Amino acid sequence: MREVAGRVLVEAAREAARHAHAPYSHFGVGAAVLLADGSVVTGTNFENASYGLSLCAETVAIASASAQGRLRDIAAIGVIGGALAKDGTISGQGLVTPCGRCRQIINEAADLSGTNVDIYCASADGSAFRHFRASELLPHAFGPADLGIR
Numbered sequence: 666m667r668e669v670a671g672r673v674l675v676e677a678a679r680e681a682a683r684h685a686h687a688p689y690s691h692f693g694v695g696a697a698v699l700l701a702d703g704s705v706v707t708g709t710n711f712e713n714a715s716y717g718l719s720l721c722a723e724t725v726a727i728a729s730a731s732a733q734g735r736l737r738d739i740a741a742i743g744v745i746g747g748a749l750a751k752d753g754t755i756s757g758q759g760l761v762t763p764c765g766r767c768r769q770i771i772n773e774a775a776d777l778s779g780t781n782v783d784i785y786c787a788s789a790d791g792s793a794f795r796h797f798r799a800s801e802l803l804p805h806a807f808g809p810a811d812l813g814i815r
């Protein structure tokens with residue numbers, strides 16, 4: 666059941682990756698956030714000519730959910746990525762897992778929602794698929810409690 670839900674999320678992320686703005690790396694990433702009511706909010710990586718300003722797909726998806734007032738409702742996130750072709754498709758065998766900064770951002774959502782967010786990661790060719798919990802990818806996280814919040 667969990668794997669099915671994860672694979673559905675990853676496919677929503679793949680669809681989102683079609684809109685990746687990645688003219689510098691040519692590496693497209695899609696992310697799909699599952700909310701408590703079953704709705705899905707997606708994001709893609711969003712690069713910039715000033716390279717260091719680029720945003721990851723996971724960050725965009727979570728910020729988008731937050732902008733809809735849904736930061737506390739995040740239950741899971743699916744991530745997929747690979748070489749981005751001109752037609753918007755991605756390819757490759759490598760499993761894409763959230764970068765360090767995205768793990769910290771996922772932790773913020775996990776903390777606020779009180780959920781050890783499920784993270785489903787896949788390779789573009791579907792050969793690799795893994796499930797993690799937020800606390801596994803970022804153990805001993807710095808979070809709101811360290812600032813005396815809640």
Ligand code: THU
Nearest residue numbers: 690692694710721722762763764
């Ligand atoms: N990227 C993501 O969107 N998410 C990750 O977790 C890893 C990396 C993006 C950033 C950049 O646009 C491209 O992938 C290559 O690093």
